[in-house]
Amino acid sequence: MTEVIEAETMLDAMGAVLTRWTMGSAAAPAAAFWRAELGDDPTEAELRLLALSGQFLGAAVTMEPAATLRVLPDVPALTLPTLPEPLRPLARRILAAKKQAQSGIELVHFLAARGWTMHPGDWMPAAADDDAPDVYATWRDWAAIAAADGAARRQTNDRLTADNWEDFWPAARKAALAKLRHDDPSAARAVLEARLAGETADTRLRLLSLLSERLSDDDVTFLEGIAANDRAPKVKALATSLLGRLGHGPASGEDIAELAGFFSVKTKGLLRRSRVVQAEPPKTPAQWQRRKALFEGADLAAFSGALGLAPQELIAAWDWNVDHAADMALINVIVSTGTDAHVTQAADAISQGDATGLIAALAPRLSPAERAGHAETALHSHGISFELAQQVAGPAARLDDPLSAPAGKTLLAALQRDDAKPSDQFAELHALGLIASRDGAQRSLQRLTGAGLLQGDPRLDMLRLNAALDDNGANP
Known part of the structure; x- marks a missing residue:
């Protein structure tokens, strides 16, 4: 009983001891039960108190486990290998520097496209991370199991059926x-x-x-x-x-006819007559809002039919880069109700018409090869930024010489300005690292360090990861 009382007395006193130390005060006076052990020298007493309290707390104060313990299954192995150990610190630094959730998703998609996955100690998706690559599906479910009260379902590799x-x-x-x-x-x-x-x-x-x-x-x-x-x-x-x-949209009605009234089909050219669809500018803010609302409920086949055109004729005849709001509205209609062929045709038309900013909206419906091709064309022919090129290209891009594009020349010039700051062009350099091939990343690093950037510059982390990583992924 005496030992129990002494232990409780010591434990009660520890609160006062720790409080005094936190405030920068001597704590020995609060530990009267150790007066003989602490001695009379104030400095020596504090050191002895530190040693004794550390031993006491380590031996006598232990965390009690919960009444019921759950044994979680092991974190499942993924079908792609984990990032090589020497590159893990670099990936962690990229994640720490790019705190936005979308930036983390960009990195894991990039790695998956190159045939790699993150280490679970560096990054784990949440159960609700539906944007994570499918290769992480078992990790997402592991997170759901960890958060659930029970695990009624079993892990299965069977072919999915209605029964299982x-x-x-x-x-x-x-x-x-x-x-x-x-x-x-x-x-x-x-x-x-x-x-x-x-x-x-x-x-x-x-x-x-x-x-x-x-x-x-x-x-x-x-x-x-x-x-x-x-x-x-x-x-x-x-x-x-x-x-x-599939061409089974809602039948044409008054709304589609009203939308078509905001546009006219005209002919141009003397020898080779061709049609062009031109927007008739709305005259009031209310008309602008009405046109926007009509577009939101439109179907490509119905809209083109109301203008007397087939969908492919509408896309070919559209007068791009005159009314940006109408351009964006039509692109949204094509994305939601157009066929794959219509999406490809629209992307080609936009690229030729120097309206490349719209391709980013079409990109999710394009194939990886089409996305990379349009991004490279836009970089060299239309001078878009690496950030926009990355939005268009997606995670499967492998551009061999992106720095030769106008965006590269702009980037190098900005980095070499007399008033350039260490934080300048972070987003452009990160995007460059995402769209370059491994060889392209290596060449870009050589040019950038030759232009004065340090090898260890954090802005080059994505390029360094790309340049060091074997590309085991499928070609786009």
Whole structure:
């Protein structure tokens, strides 16, 4: 009993001791029970008190475990290898410097495109990180298991079916459905027909978007049912958008006719007559808002039909770079309701018309090779920045000599100005590191250090990671 009382007395006194030390005061007077051990020398007493209190707290004060302990499964191994150990500190520094969530996603997508993944000690996706590459699906589900009270589902590598739907955790299920859609579109649609209605609106939206892969007329009946009967307006809108890509958009009506009234189809040229679609500038703010609202509900086939044109004729005849708001509105209509061929045609037309800023909106519907090609063309022909090129190109870009573009010359000139600051051009250099090939990154580093930047300059981290990393990914 005496030992228990002494331990409790010491523990009670520790609060006063630690408080005095925190305030910069001597603490020995608060530990009267150790007076003999501490001695009379004030300096020596503080050192002895530090040693004794450290031993006491380390031996007598222990963290009690929770009443019920959960044993979590091991963090799953991914299908791609982890970033090599010597490069992990560099990746961590990039993540720390680019605090925005989107910047972290850019890095992990870049690594996945090159055939690598982050170490779980450096970065782990949250369960809700739906923008993370599919290779991290098992990690997202591991995070969901860790946060859940129980783990009713099992981890499975089986082919997804309507019967084993509940065996998959959400992220792995989405990845499995995406693979099934790529391999067997009809089977994927059948699984969705059986299981989609039981999911939340956000989940239904994410899963239904997977039908854009290998979309065909076989999907029309299912999509029409979703567009007519789903409980969530955003899910119905997506189904309507996918139907529009298949040429099954809503029938033309008064709204489409009203929208067409804001434009005119004219002819130009003396010998070779060609048509051009020109915007008639709205006269009042109310008309501007009305045109914007009409575009938001428009369908490409219906809009072109109201002008007496086929969709491909509308895109070819559009007068780009005259009314930017109309350009952007048409691009959004093409993205949501145009076919893949219409998206490719629009990207080509924009590139030729020097309206490359609009390609970023089309980019998610272009193939990786198309994205990289348009980014490289825009860099060299239209002088866009590396940041915009990265938005267009996405994570699969591998440009061999980006510094030879006008953006490179602008960047070098800005870095060599007399009033240049160590923090200048951080975003441009980061984007350059994301779009360059490995050889391109190595050559860019040589030119930049030759221009006066230090090898260890943090602004070169993304280029250094790119230059040091073996490229094991699939070509775009």
